[in-house]
Amino acid sequence: MENFVVSARKYRPANFKSVVGQQHITTTLQNAIKNNHLAQAFLFCGPRGVGKTTCARILAKTINCENRGDDQEACGTCESCVSFQNNSSFNIYELDAASNNSVDDIRNLVDQVRYAPQKGQYKVYIIDEVHMLSNQAFNAFLKTLEEPPKYAIFILATTEKHKIIPTILSRCQIFDFNRIQIKHIADHLKYIADQEKVEYEDEALRLIATKADGALRDALSIFDLIVTYSAGQKVTYQETISNLHILDYDYYFKVVDALIAGDISQSLLIFDEILKKGFDGHNFIVGLCEHFRDLLVVKDQVTIDLIEVSENVKERYLSQTQAISPSFLLSALNVANQCDIHYKTSKNQRLHVELALMKMAKLPQALSLAAVVAEDSKKKA
Structure with a gap:
């Protein structure tokens, strides 16, 4: 052998x-x-x-x-x-x-x-x-x-x-020496996959590159692991997130959709599903902060290149951000960030995250009310 x-x-x-x-x-x-x-x-x-x-x-x-x-x-x-x-x-x-x-x-x-x-x-x-x-x-x-x-x-x-x-x-x-950019790592992984005749999904390689945090050696080690896991057949996105125990970004899109709709029940049910899959509440809230940040970045064409994802995922961000105001994103990001800061000191960490989700779900209503009050004040003036 x-x-x-x-x-x-x-x-x-x-x-x-x-x-x-x-x-x-x-x-x-x-x-x-x-x-x-x-x-x-x-x-x-x-x-x-x-x-x-x-x-x-x-x-x-x-x-x-x-x-x-x-x-x-x-x-x-x-x-x-x-x-x-x-x-x-x-x-x-x-x-x-x-x-x-x-x-x-x-x-x-x-x-x-x-x-x-x-x-x-x-x-x-x-x-x-x-x-x-x-x-x-x-x-x-x-x-x-x-x-x-x-x-x-x-x-x-x-x-x-x-x-x-x-x-x-x-x-x-x-x-x-600089940390290596995600794009450069992903391109190098594509080259190696082609050399080894391993099929791959672009999003899977980009996820590996992101997980490596700028270290090419780490990316190659993760790549070897995923190839072994898939028996050298194909490196897929679903197998990669499953093997690396990474929370799928699909959950963040679903949570934000529920928050925009003001649906507290749905946001809590999604969070419960995430916990049942063995993910940590702190990782979830940190990921949610990053998701809000990415939505803010996509809001402006000038900063859209700051988000390093595939074109398909970028389209999803663009689609979701059209239904959200910058005020909601900033307020929600502030609530999520405070939840992240105080998570470790909380006695009931699940309730701590759930309370943050409830606050964010009520933000659209609060912002609408504030806009009405401001409009009335202008008319009276």
Whole structure:
């Protein structure tokens, strides 16, 4: 039986152009290589799963490539590139600072730096999770980081830049990696699904991308899970929400329709159905706040692009928002937000959410009454 390789490893970018959502980083690095402006120390920082270690490896491979192209990409076929791909390169050292964070570990690294590469131009030292180094280890590293030999390049990667001492930061060229946008993650998932010959629904991949919260590695892990769940047949929206235990947006459309109609009974029955399916009341009210926010965003053509959903769902938002006034949305959002804030401290959390739903269901009537009173006041004036 052939060993299964997770998508995060199988489709790990091998060159700069295949890196997803970090063009500001890759362009800068390619220009630095082209113009021979490489810094002696780089600090790659950002959230998990956005490509820090991947970019470090690509940079290490590219600067030692013997046949770089005009686009400053590694050829992938020279001896240096092949040895890198086979994890047998003597010019690239990776250190996990989470488990090698003592002074002795750094001293061993500093001792290695003294020896020039036997073949190739640079020796590259990639230190992952560098914020885990002890203060003594940081201090032992300072002098080497400030004045390394011309053939040595250090690439430090971290998710917590604030934990790194200022004296280290001042010696590094700092690159801040962004959370990857939902659209870019969804497009990458489509590419992988096509490569693996897995059928999919666009809305399912977009949901996975949203759930990943800007981390491509998380998205690929979820994708593998859903593909396994569906036995590699088809990644559907319904199977995805079922497997990830996500509340279907259909419920939010139904709840808001009931609230607009002032139907307290229907809104409470929908909430009861949600609870019976095992969903948490707090998750529901947070999702409802997001739904109101999306309806407000769709109200104006200028902000409509701020909502990241498929075209079909966007049409549903447009249809529902036409029947709702901005006053109702703002008032309902305020009530739902207060419910969210006080949810954890409530003694009866179900009643707390139900009371919020009752208040929101009475908003259309209250707003109509307020409009009538305002009109009467104008006439009397």
